[in-house]
Amino acid sequence: xxxxxxxxxxxxxxxxxxxxxxxxxxxxxxxxxxxxxxxxxxxxxxxxxxxxxxxxxxxxxxxxxxxxxxxxxxxxxxxxxxxxxxxxxxxxxxxxxxxxxxxxxxxxxxxxxxxxxxxxxxxxxxxxxxxxxxxxxxxxxxxxxxxxxxxxxxxxxxxxxxxxxxxxxxxxxxxxxxxxxxxxxxxxxxxxxxxxxxxxxxxxxxxxxxxxxxxxxxxxxxxxxxxxxxxxxxxxxxxxxxxxxxxxxxxxxxxxxxxxxxxxxxxxxxxxxxxxxxxxxxxxxxxxxxxxxxxxxxxxxxxxxxxxxxxxxxxxxxxxxxxxxxxxxxxxxxxxxxxxxxxxxxxxxxxxxxxxxxxxxxxxxxxxxxxxxxxxxxx
Amino acid sequence: xxxxxxxxxxxxxxxxxxxxxxxxxxxxxxxxxxxxxxxxxxxxxxxxxxxxxxxxxxxxxxxxxxxxxxxxxxxxxxxxxxxxxxxxxxxxxxxxxxxxxxxxxxxxxxxxxxxxxxxxxxxxxxxxxxxxxxxxxxxxxxxx
Numbered sequence: 027x028x029x030x031x032x033x034x035x036x037x038x039x040x041x042x043x044x045x046x047x048x049x050x051x052x053x054x055x056x057x058x059x060x061x062x063x064x065x066x067x068x069x070x071x072x073x074x075x076x077x078x079x080x081x082x083x084x085x086x087x088x089x090x091x092x093x094x095x096x097x098x099x100x101x102x103x104x105x106x107x108x109x110x111x112x113x114x115x116x117x118x119x120x121x122x123x124x125x126x127x128x129x130x131x132x133x134x135x136x137x138x139x140x141x142x143x144x145x146x147x148x149x150x151x152x153x154x155x156x157x158x159x160x161x162x163x164x165x166x167x168x169x170x171x172x173x174x175x176x177x178x179x180x181x182x183x184x185x186x187x188x189x190x191x192x193x194x195x196x197x198x199x200x201x202x203x204x205x206x207x208x209x210x211x212x213x214x215x216x217x218x219x220x221x222x223x224x225x226x227x228x229x230x231x232x233x234x235x236x237x238x239x240x241x242x243x244x245x246x247x248x249x250x251x252x253x254x255x256x257x258x259x260x261x262x263x264x265x266x267x268x269x270x271x272x273x274x275x276x277x278x279x280x281x282x283x284x285x286x287x288x289x290x291x292x293x294x295x296x297x298x299x300x301x302x303x304x305x306x307x308x309x310x311x312x313x314x315x316x317x318x319x320x321x322x323x324x325x326x327x328x329x330x331x332x333x334x335x336x337x338x339x340x341x342x343x344x345x346x347x348x349x350x351x352x353x354x355x356x357x358x359x360x361x362x363x364x365x366x367x368x369x370x371x372x373x374x375x376x377x378x379x380x381x382x383x384x385x386x387x388x389x390x391x392x393x394x395x396x397x398x399x400x401x402x403x404x405x
Numbered sequence: 406x407x408x409x410x411x412x413x414x415x416x417x418x419x420x421x422x423x424x425x426x427x428x429x430x431x432x433x434x435x436x437x438x439x440x441x442x443x444x445x446x447x448x449x450x451x452x453x454x455x456x457x458x459x460x461x462x463x464x465x466x467x468x469x470x471x472x473x474x475x476x477x478x479x480x481x482x483x484x485x486x487x488x489x490x491x492x493x494x495x496x497x498x499x500x501x502x503x504x505x506x507x508x509x510x511x512x513x514x515x516x517x518x519x520x521x522x523x524x525x526x527x528x529x530x531x532x533x534x535x536x537x538x539x540x541x542x543x544x545x546x547x548x549x
Contacts (some may be wrong), residue, residue: 141479141481144481150416150528151483154481154504155504156418156503156541157490158480158488160480167473216479217477218475218478220512269492271445272445272492273492273502
């Protein structure tokens with residue numbers, strides 16, 4: 027099977043756009059991605075659309091109503107916070123299988139504000155009665171498991187947020203570009219220990235898109251110069267673990283996805299120069315350092331202490347500002363991570379450019395649980 | 406609230422919390438006859454090894470150890486905070502999430518692996534139809 031490439035990609039600046047609609051945000055970013063590589067809807071053979079909030083309403087088709095109803099197949103994907111990456115992967119699989127030459131993948135979401143998860147079940151309200159199922163609490167439990175095993179501290183988790191907010195000051199498309207010193211992060215409102223408000227990702231509206239092409243199409247269309255090769259695409263569900271029914275096992279799902287992706291590419295963690303990972307909460311980033319093999323088990327706290335994952339460090343993580351500061355529009359997040367790594371590998375990331383990057387990794391997890399890992403390579 | 410709801414036996418907050426008219430409440434679990442795995446809830450197929458027709462439906466222990474916790478300070482309107490969301494490994498198998506009571510909600514005062522007991526009490530809240538609910542809670546074993 028021949029190689030498959032990202033030939034065009036873009037994202038809108040994340041923010042809050044209550045006057046817009048989900049299809050209009052998706053349409054805007056689809057045209058931006060097409061313009062990035064000079065193609066039109068007439069070149070696109072299928073649309074893979076990721077959106078969670080309006081998953082039952084044919085978001086992909088409603089996007090085409092705004093940018094050109096060419097009659098192409100539309101696949102609408104919903105896979106919790108892995109929705110965007112799942113849509114991208116479905117597009118990749120179809121091109122890899124020689125079903126299509128050129129496909130468009132769009133991730134888009136409009137979010138409310140406030141807590142996600144928990145509440146809303148039929149019968150009596152169980153939130154706060156039999157523990158908490160809000161996302162800050164679920165990922166607090168993830169961090170506390172790491173604290174239990176390795177002694178990871180509140181301060182170490184907080185440093186993740188300091189770093190990612192710092193990175194976002196170099197990313198004009200991030201929701202925020204604000205430095206948040208350690209004492210500010212640690213003294214902001216405690217939501218669910220050890221996650222303070224500034225250690226929780228930002229609910230924003232957003233959209234990101236990517237155009238995937240086969241090697242023959244990329245060459246025929248003259249798009250190889252800025253093309254980025256997809257070296258691996260892995261999607262997992264959570265393998266059985268004993269506490270899985272009450273503690274969603276993002277660790278097991280991520281470890282399996284990372285192993286699968288590295289094996290597909292014939293690469294290892296030491297070959298990767300930058301990572302965009304799922305920092306939905308500051309606690310999550312440290313466990314994923316280990317799950318993705320960026321350091322050994324129990325070394326995640328040390329990695330953040332040493333600055334290894336900051337711009338200029340050994341393995342920069344979340345150069346975009348991450349979900350913590352760029353924002354987390356659920357269906358768009360996975361493709362936005364791929365946009366960031368593609369932009370970095372093209373050498374077009376401006377002040378946040380990781381010099382000499384040749385291989386980049388993207389990672390998202392979804393509640394329920396799922397994980398998607400992609401490895402991209404500079405051509 | 407209807408009179409019927411006032412006099413009816415309480416409902417259960419979770420399918421695995423079995424409410425008996427005689428007050429003999431218990432946590433229902435399943436044990437796989439093939440691989441030995443124990444899980445909370447009634448299952449017919451083992452999630453670990455996939456064995457079918459091997460799951461024995463059992464009563465789980467009312468004692469265990471605190472595996473994990475977080476102190477929740479912000480929640481939805483109407484949910485009293487702070488509270489401790491605790492994850493407990495039950496003695497003999499099965500892991501359960503619930504509120505840990507009778508401990509100060511201060512991370513410095515909550516110890517991993519502290520022995521806890523499962524207690525069954527009224528939920529202290531009702532559904533929209535006015536039905537009462539039985540809930541389970543964790544308390545430190547030395548305070549039970």
